[in-house]
Amino acid sequence: MGSLPLSSEKVAELEDACGKLLEYEEIRFVGVINHLGNMIAGGFKKGIEPLLNQQNIKMVFMQMNLDFNMRQEYNEILGDIDYITSRRKKQLIINVPLGENFVLITAEPQADDKKIIKMAENLFDEIKISNI
Numbered sequence: 001m002g003s004l005p006l007s008s009e010k011v012a013e014l015e016d017a018c019g020k021l022l023e024y025e026e027i028r029f030v031g032v033i034n035h036l037g038n039m040i041a042g043g044f045k046k047g048i049e050p051l052l053n054q055q056n057i058k059m060v061f062m063q064m065n066l067d068f069n070m071r072q073e074y075n076e077i078l079g080d081i082d083y084i085t086s087r088r089k090k091q092l093i094i095n096v097p098l099g100e101n102f103v104l105i106t107a108e109p110q111a112d113d114k115k116i117i118k119m120a121e122n123l124f125d126e127i128k129i130s131n132i
Contacts, residue, residue, distance in 0.1 A: 010127070011041055017123040018042035018103075024119065026111035028091070034101045035069070037062035042103075051090060061104070068095055068102050083117050096120045098127070 018030040022045045029050075031042035039061060044050060050057060071081055084095040092113055094105040103124055107116060 006040060013127050014041035017127060020123055021105065021116075021120055024107075024116065026108040027105060027116065028108065029104070029106040030120075031061075031104050032098060032101060033061050033065055033104050035065065037065040039104075040101075064093075064095060064102070064104055068097075083120075085113050085117070087113070092116075094120070096124065098124050 014032050018032065018041055021027060021030045022042075027045065028048045029042070029044045031039040034040050037058070052060060068081070068084065071084065075081070081097055083097070086093040087109060090109060092107040092109050092111050094107070094113060094116060096103045096105070096117060103120055105116060105120060107113075
């Protein structure tokens with residue numbers, strides 16, 4: 001998997017989409033994660049204190065990336081992934097595919113996952129990127 005440099009216009013487009021999604025009251029974090037587990041756009045909502053420290057956040061990105069890639073191995077048999085949702089006691093975690101990458105969203109545990117997923121799909125579906 002080769003990495004292609006992402007244009008500043010494309011990064012700005014991704015940042016804009018992340019920012020719009022962060023406007024939803026219950027969303028804590030929105031980030032675009034590449035195939036190496038690196039965040040290339042997005043971040044935490046202003047005023048939100050992360051539940052994990054920086055080192056653990058990076059580990060979560062890599063773990064989510066590994067999980068996402070392992071699940072894609074069954075795409076031919078089961079069909080493509082629409083999204084992956086995990087509801088924990090302290091946080092809702094959503095992964096929405098974006099090419100070979102994904103949008104990672106965290107929200108308050110009581111948040112409406114279907115509504116968030118629909119908003120994410122509407123914001124990111126028009127953005128075409130390859131491996132970043």
